[in-house]
């Protein structure tokens with residue numbers, strides 16, 4: 481999609497200049513040679529003496545034969561030039577096509593062999609202009625390979641359903657994260673790869689993970705992201721620390737950060753974007769616990785905004801995708817932050833979602849302190865706790881049209897977050 485579009489644009493741009501130059505030079509040669517030659521009267525016609533001619537002297541004499549010869553020479557020269565330029569263009573085209581085949585579709589290319597000795601230590605090899613703003617660096621596969629110690633197990637951060645995630649040091653100093661997707665030929669992987677790169681190239685926001693670049697090599701696709709040192713929200717809540725690293729205030733900051741990222745997608749992108757796969761494992765935390773939304777493999781645009789207030793927006797989209805899907809997922813994350821539970825608990829019997837488990841209990845707010853995550857018990861103002869729980873319950877209502885907009889959610893959470901963490905709460 482975007483990558484292919486960029487390839488075509490790049491090719492066009494490279495061809496346009498030589499073609500224009502060629503056209504210009506050809507026309508100037510023909511124009512110059514076709515201009516009639518003027519010669520002074522004294523040299524042109526010695527027989528036309530002043531005494532014999534009473535009238536005004538003839539000042540222009542065009543020697544047709546000489547002119548024809550010149551035109552012929554000019555034509556030969558320009559057609560030789562034309563042939564030469566066409567050949568040069570063909571060569572350039574072939575060269576360009578080959579080099580692009582190597583970087584974008586190395587499956588067929590002969591020059592796929594890895595030349596590790598010639599790998600540049602610079603992370604960015606060349607840049608492709610984004611559709612909207614900025615540029616997306618294209619990384620050489622070999623650079624990513626050497627930065628991850630040949631994608632060694634020691635560099636694995638996580639093994640996901642669609643590929644492996646590695647930490648990589650590309651410049652000897654700073655670390656980045658590389659997602660390696662094998663099986664690029666498979667349409668599903670290819671689609672998700674292109675979707676993720678497309679979206680992250682266009683979307684730039686402090687609460688959305690930054691795309692640093694990508695690489696395409698044979699059947700392997702790599703996406704390079706900024707490193708998020710504190711991993712995912714899921715690993716913070718359910719990893720070895722069991723939520724102990726997340727205070728009440730940090731949890732509120734994470735909730736506000738996610739809501740800000742979603743508000744940007746729903747309200748400030750044109751057309752609006754729906755993430756569709758929001759969950760705690762897709763919420764990443766940097767070294768300062770700033771939360772960022774990641775994984776845009778399933779994101780899509782919201783084609784029609786609901787202008788008719790009597791009809792739920794679901795109807796306009798055949799009941800498939802709306803921004804309220806993301807609001808529901810946000811509510812689930814909010815419940816997880818409060819209760820420290822997984823979105824779906826898998827006991828020995830039936831798996832149960834945190835929504836079906838918690839919502840009936842939350843109908844009586846007095847229950848809340850008893851089911852709260854033990855890691856934060858007694859650390860917050862109860863009024864704030866009830867307020868956050870009420871927002872969470874609103875977000876996970878079964879009827880999508882009853883769920884609030886993410887912008888309303890955001891503005892009800894901001895007053896609960898201390899000023900120094902980006903909220904408006906003044907602690908005296």
Ligand SMILES: Nc1ncnc2c1ncn2[C@@H]1O[C@H](COP(=O)(O)OP(=O)(O)OP(=O)(O)O)[C@@H](O)[C@H]1O
Nearest residue numbers: 638640641642645657705706707708711712761775
């Ligand atoms: N930029 C990053 N920095 C640090 N860790 C990351 C980064 N991106 C992802 N991770 C970690 O890797 C895990 C898997 O992320 P990934 O996006 O690869 O999931 P996935 O393979 O798409 O799986 P799923 O589809 O189930 O979400 C995350 O939960 C997080 O712990």
